[in-house]
Amino acid sequence: MAHFTKATSLHDWLNQRLAIDAVRRVMATEYWIPKDINFLWAMGMVLAITFAFLLVSGIFLLMYYQPNVKTAFDSVNYTIMTEVDFGWLWRHVHGVAASVVFLVIYIHMFTGIYYGSYKKGREMIWLSGMLLFVTFSAEAFSGYMLPWGQMSYWAGMVITNIFSLGDLHLNGLVEWIRGDYVPAQAFLNRFFMLHVLLLPLAIMGLIGLHFATLRIPHVNNQEGEEFDFEAEAEKYKKGDKKGSKVIAFANDFMSKDMFVVSIYLIFFFYLVFFHYDFAMDPVNFDPADGLKTPTHIYPEWYFLWSYEILRPFSTNIGLMAFGFAQVIYMLLPFLDRSPNAVPAHKRGAFKIWFWLLLINMIVLTAMGKMPPEGIFSTIGFFAALSFIGLWIALPIITKAERKL
Amino acid sequence: MTDKNRRGFIGKAFGAVAGVGAVASLYAMKKSWDPLPSVKAAGFTTLDMSGYKGNELITEKWRGKPVFVLKYTPEMVASLNDEQKKRVLKIGSDTYMIVLGLCTHLGCIPGYNPAEKAFLCACHGGTYDVTGNVTKAPPPRGLDIPPFKIVGNTIVLGEEGEEYKKLLADGITLSV
Ligand code: HEM
Ligand code: FES
Numbered sequence: 018m019a020h021f022t023k024a025t026s027l028h029d030w031l032n033q034r035l036a037i038d039a040v041r042r043v044m045a046t047e048y049w050i051p052k053d054i055n056f057l058w059a060m061g062m063v064l065a066i067t068f069a070f071l072l073v074s075g076i077f078l079l080m081y082y083q084p085n086v087k088t089a090f091d092s093v094n095y096t097i098m099t100e101v102d103f104g105w106l107w108r109h110v111h112g113v114a115a116s117v118v119f120l121v122i123y124i125h126m127f128t129g130i131y132y133g134s135y136k137k138g139r140e141m142i143w144l145s146g147m148l149l150f151v152t153f154s155a156e157a158f159s160g161y162m163l164p165w166g167q168m169s170y171w172a173g174m175v176i177t178n179i180f181s182l183g184d185l186h187l188n189g190l191v192e193w194i195r196g197d198y199v200p201a202q203a204f205l206n207r208f209f210m211l212h213v214l215l216l217p218l219a220i221m222g223l224i225g226l227h228f229a230t231l232r233i234p235h236v237n238n239q240e241g242e243e244f245d246f247e248a249e250a251e252k253y254k255k256g257d258k259k260g261s262k263v264i265a266f267a268n269d270f271m272s273k274d275m276f277v278v279s280i281y282l283i284f285f286f287y288l289v290f291f292h293y294d295f296a297m298d299p300v301n302f303d304p305a306d307g308l309k310t311p312t313h314i315y316p317e318w319y320f321l322w323s324y325e326i327l328r329p330f331s332t333n334i335g336l337m338a339f340g341f342a343q344v345i346y347m348l349l350p351f352l353d354r355s356p357n358a359v360p361a362h363k364r365g366a367f368k369i370w371f372w373l374l375l376i377n378m379i380v381l382t383a384m385g386k387m388p389p390e391g392i393f394s395t396i397g398f399f400a401a402l403s404f405i406g407l408w409i410a411l412p413i414i415t416k417a418e419r420k421l
Numbered sequence: 422m423t424d425k426n427r428r429g430f431i432g433k434a435f436g437a438v439a440g441v442g443a444v445a446s447l448y449a450m451k452k453s454w455d456p457l458p459s460v461k462a463a464g465f466t467t468l469d470m471s472g473y474k475g476n477e478l479i480t481e482k483w484r485g486k487p488v489f490v491l492k493y494t495p496e497m498v499a500s501l502n503d504e505q506k507k508r509v510l511k512i513g514s515d516t517y518m519i520v521l522g523l524c525t526h527l528g529c530i531p532g533y534n535p536a537e538k539a540f541l542c543a544c545h546g547g548t549y550d551v552t553g554n555v556t557k558a559p560p561p562r563g564l565d566i567p568p569f570k571i572v573g574n575t576i577v578l579g580e581e582g583e584e585y586k587k588l589l590a591d592g593i594t595l596s597v
Contacts, residue, residue, distance in 0.1 A: 175527040175544065184561060186595060197460050199485040207454070308480055308487045310530040314544050328545050331558040332526055389546040 045267035049250050051238040052264055058236060059277035060125040065224065066278055067118045067285075074111040075213065077104075082163065084209035086202050089165040090304045109293040115157050116296040117285060119319035122150060123378075130349070131371055134237040136358040140350040141230040147347045149223045152216060157317065159212035165205060166301030167311050173200040173208075175314060179339070183332040199307055241359035313388055321385030322378050326405075328389055329398035338401060345408050352408065355415040363421065366414040370407065377403050465579035470512050478533040480522055483578040487522035487530055488567055489553075497538065497551065505552040507593050508563065510584065513574050520553040520564035521597060531564075540564075566594040 024030035031037050081101055083092040097104035126146070129135055135143035158176065162169045177194050181187045196203025235246055244262055253261035264270055288295070300311045316324050327339040345352075353367075361368040377400060384397035466483040468490065473479060475494035480487045493501075493509070493516045501509065510517050522530050529544035539556070540549040548557040553564035570582030588594050 171529065175529065178528040188597065192456055193454055196454060196456050197485065198456075201460075201485060203457065203460065307485055308482060308530070310543070312543050314529060328559075332561040335559060388543075394546065 045271075046265050047250065047254075048266040049246050049253075049263040050236060050266055050270040051242075051244075052262055053238040053240060053242070054236065055239060056277050057124070057128040059274045060121055060128060062274045063121050063278055063281050064118065064125060066282075067114050067121065068220070068224070070110055070114045070285075071118070072217070074107040074114065075217075077107040078111055079213060084163070084206055086165060086205055086305070089163060089205060093164040094302065106289075109289045109296075111160075112296040113285065113288045113293055115160060116317065116319070117288065118153065119157070119317075122153065123319075126150070126346070127375060130374075131361045132237050132239070133241055133353075133358040133360065133364075135350045136353060137243075138234040139230075139237065139358075142227070142234065143350050144347065145223060145227040145230050149220065149227060150346075151343075152219050152223060154320070156212060156216040156220060157319070159208040159216060161317065162200075162205060162208045163212060164301060165305045166298075167303040167305055167309075168298050168301040168314070170200055170305035170307065171310055171314050172316060173204065177204075179327075179336065183336050200305075237358075239360065241357075241363075315386055318382065318386070321383075322381035325381040325385035325397050326401045328385070329394060329401055338405065341405060341408075352411045353415045354412050355418040356420045357418060359421060364418060367418065370411065370414060373403075374407050377407060465577060467575055467577050470515070470517070470574050470576060473515075473517070476535050476538070478535070480530075481578075483567060486567075488578060489518065489520050489522040489533070489564070491518040491533070491551070493517065493551075501552065505550065505554065507591070508552040508554065508566070508588075510569070510571070510576075512571055512576060518552050519566065519569065519576065521567050522564070524560055525555075525562050525565060526560040562595070565597045567597060 021033055024033065028037070078093075078097060081092055081096050081104065083089055093108070097108055129143065129146070158172070162173050177191055177200070180194055181191045192198060195201070196207060242262075246263065249261045249263045253263055253265070258264070298317075303311075315321065323339060323342045326342045327335045329335070330338055355364065355367065357364060361371045380396065380400045381404065384393055384400060387393035387397075389397075464484050466481065466488075468481060473490060473492040475492050476497060477492070479490045481490055482488065498516050508518070510519055524531050524542040524544065524547055526542065526545055526547050529542050531540040531542040531547070531549060533540050538551040540553070542548070542560065545559050546557065547555065547560040549560070549564060550556050553566075555561075555563055566585070566588055567578050568581045569585050570577045570580040571584060589596060
């Protein structure tokens with residue numbers, strides 16, 4: 018049997034049983050972060066905190082929410098919003114967090130693209146991040162079904178219909194996913210299960226994986242500089258904190274991270290208290306009605322860009338373009354053929370590609386919200402073609418890039 | 422047997438048991454997601470055709486889905502071309518369009534414009550003519566016709582009558 022001695026303190030008692038000092042060293046005081054980074058590297062922590070807000074507010078919503086087609090709408094819009102003390106707070110925190118989390122995810126992703134943080138040993142970070150993006154999207158979609166308003170119902174109808182895959186006409190698959198011919202009780206119940214249990218579990222597992230993938234390559238830095246973390250860490254530990262290129266994760270880096278988080282939270286609660294309406298679609302304040310389509314169906318803002326890639330084409334081509342948009346970001350580490358893992362501003366053509374992609378995403382998002390008519394249809398169509406064109410061009414322009 | 426072989430055998434035996442178990446549980450999980458028998462069984466709607474007025478679109482409900490019933494006026498019947506005539510139903514002495522009111526693109530409900538005698542789907546801008554044929558993409562095909570059986574002056578939705586089977590066989594509609 019392992020040997021235990023009489024503990025001299027609670028700390029020592031725990032340390033003998035759980036090796037808390039070693040854990041702390043490995044996870045915090047001797048986990049090294051480069052000095053040459055900026056506030057954009059705090060977005061991961063901002064995301065983790067936002068997820069915690071979603072979890073806590075979700076637990077409180079769950080105390081009064083009823084997953085039944087007859088009572089769901091009132092349990093949210095009447096019970097939670099008017100009867101439960103501070104029910105509005107949980108709902109607004111949950112709704113605003115669900116929307117803002119995507120804004121931060123997009124910033125986090127485009128930061129990664131700009132600084133080349135998906136290459137040279139960081140491929141797994143990118144892939145696990147994209148899995149998080151996909152799971153978060155499913156989480157947001159399933160949550161959107163729960164209030165059972167008009168947008169819940171019709172978004173549920175349109176999105177599940179995508180699985181009939183156009184001319185393959187897989188109606189059986191669509192009915193299987195729904196558990197009925199149309200979104201009804203079975204549908205609401207299973208999306209409720211996904212939203213409050215299965216997908217949050219998957220997200221927590223993926224967050225763990227995402228952190229693990231960072232461990233060996235470490236985070237990138239503003240210049241894409243490669244250095245020996247061991248050697249720099251030695252310098253730091255010997256007391257040469259000024260000369261070392263790294264600092265310890267906790268408490269040094271953490272304190273900066275949490276400063277950015279504080280600023281973010283001020284903005285976040287400003288939205289929760291004064292501008293929560295942007296995260297609540299007015300159409301969803303009408304109860305679901307299977308015999309009346311809202312005049313204009315659009316998804317939440319964060320899905321608009323991929324929706325706009327689906328919309329301007331005929332069904333089959335639209336579905337292919339949409340499928341392309343869903344997987345292409347995953348492939349980024351393999352489509353970028355350049356040997357350089359440095360920021361975009363040092364990479365010539367790639368820099369232009371980066372800004373064009375960002376602008377393209379914004380145009381697609383804006384057009385996705387417009388009715389599918391006239392000039393908007395045309396702009397949307399060309400923006401969708403440019404999106405595909407940009408990704409086809411990526412391997413070609415990066416292959417041509419000179420080694421720095 | 423050597424130690425290694427014994428371990429190998431135990432490993433394979435476990436793999437076999439686990440494999441059978443995994444396939445069996447996947448099957449159970451798949452079946453648990455299937456629509457319930459009660460959902461499948463509730464599925465017939467009978468419409469009495471005597472009350473409909475010419476060029477007035479009425480939305481009925483079948484299996485939770487909207488069904489469009491449009492009775493044509495004599496002028497409308499006269500203006501139908503051969504292609505359109507294939508899609509319409511004759512019940513008694515009158516002519517009707519009876520289709521599922523769900524856009525074949527992604528399932529929104531198109532709106533009817535009685536003046537233009539055409540349907541517009543507001544979701545992605547698809548349009549249909551007065552018999553439910555597509556006139557503008559993205560919808561890939563005309564509005565689907567639900568299974569029906571004509572009994573005197575009524576129609577039973579959900580039952581497959583002779584006329585419906587013929588429409589299916591001729592490829593005028595897909596089964597829904
Ligand atoms: C990954 C993070 C999550 C996202 C992106 C998300 C997203 C959403 C969205 C968009 C809604 C509809 C908002 C509304 O109309 O109020 C919603 C509702 C809901 N969510 Fe979440 N959610 C997340 C995590 C959770 C968790 C972890 C739980 C509970 C364990 C939860 C429980 C609920 C409940 C009960 C509702 C229905 C009440 C309502 O509509 O206000 N959510 N969620
Ligand atoms: S659902 Fe009708 S055009 Fe897309």
